[in-house]
Amino acid sequence: MRETTDGSRRGPLRTVDVARESGYSVQQVRDLERLGVIPPATRAGNGYRSYTAVHVQALRAYRGLAHAVGPVEARRTLAELRTGPIAKAASAVGAVHVRLARERDEALRAQEALRAIRTEADTGEFEHEGDAMTITELAGALGVRPSALRFWEEEGLVVPERVTSLRARRYGLSAIRAARIVAALRASGYGIPAVRDVIGSLHGLEGREEAQRVLGRRLDQIAERTVALLRAGTDLAAVVMSAEDAPHVRSEPPGQPVPSA
Template identity: 30%
Template sequence: MRPADLAREHGLSTQAVRNYERDGFIPPAARTHSGYRIFTELHAAALRAYLALIAAYGHRAGGAIMNALHANELDKALTIIDRGHARLLRDRDTLDRVRKAVDHLTSQSENDWDRTGPGIRSIGELAHRLGVTPATVRTWERVGILAPARDPLTGHRIFRATDTRDADLAHLLRRGGYPLDHIATVVQQVRTARGTDELTAALTEWQHKLTTQGLAMLTAATHLDHYLSTPAG
């Protein structure tokens, strides 16, 4: 096969195929007497595996897995794969915690939170509770996620029970990988209209992403197994 033959299957450029060979993502190609590369079914299988790994684990991990395989470090490659599965499991657990937290957070009225919430906190106390820095809390305020009052005497921020609720929700969504502007929209909706349509849509989208990644991992495993069982030559 020529580089163009491998590239055509995936809509790549021939230069991309050459770069993948250079970076060790596919095995080195043999050369003709005139210097042209000769690719085989082994290279085609490697390219399919590498692209499937990208979809499942990302560019960096996909490349690291192929590099490890080509360095005869199978256990290292499998460890990277295991870490990817562990990360996906953590994400699923996080999503489950977000759903449960949202059910709890949005089931109480503002008056309920004033009575049963953790009371007034300083920015340092709130940051410590969440395990983030005060700078992170200030960033959340700047983009509209939090809207604390100010002490009329000192000018310091005052985080009431409902602010803590908003911070809890923001922290969980942030751990789920959502950008700050999206989180601000969700929290604003919960804070004002008490609506959950946007939040429900966000969690549904998050679930879809995790499902898609899980299926991509299955596909990658199939292609990787085929590549490892393809004879050279």
């Protein structure tokens, strides 16, 4: 069995070979095959699984995707890469890059909001509120559902201005800033009680420093996920092209269910 220039082997691979080359354990390889992360292995006459380099590449691609967007979405994306048209497969990978870029932009905007709050607290000067946003506009800007903003309101985290005649929520600059910071804290894994503590102490030095630490870690995590996705790029392309070389795979009907965990 010969090795290619990228270290993968030509010809049939045993489960232990795939495990060694992909960095997963033998049991993980079997589990990920069962979940549909990789195509089903062929079976020899004695019942043993037989894999190819494509399976190794799919597992490596999955590792990077799972780090970037989580295992559930990684499984769904890989299924789309193997079964959809090549244009749709390329678009799916591009969407992951766009998502990470948006998360980074929101974390940076939260940092800007924190700096503005710090300036106001230190100088006593408050910026003009400027234009307000509706709940739909703010939810869209943050990438959350309007119901999330309503929940944050119930928890006292983000307080909107109200148009009393229509009972429609409108958010001024201070509320928009608070919402950006809440969204970043929640995306970093903070529970509601912890977010409430930070938001409640933002005008104090301790609260601002804690928020700054969280946002800094958030940006570091997004950078790590982006690098993982970039490292998986070659293997993702190999998965797409291997499916392109197998027309019968591309012809599967859209909306085919993906095995869930």
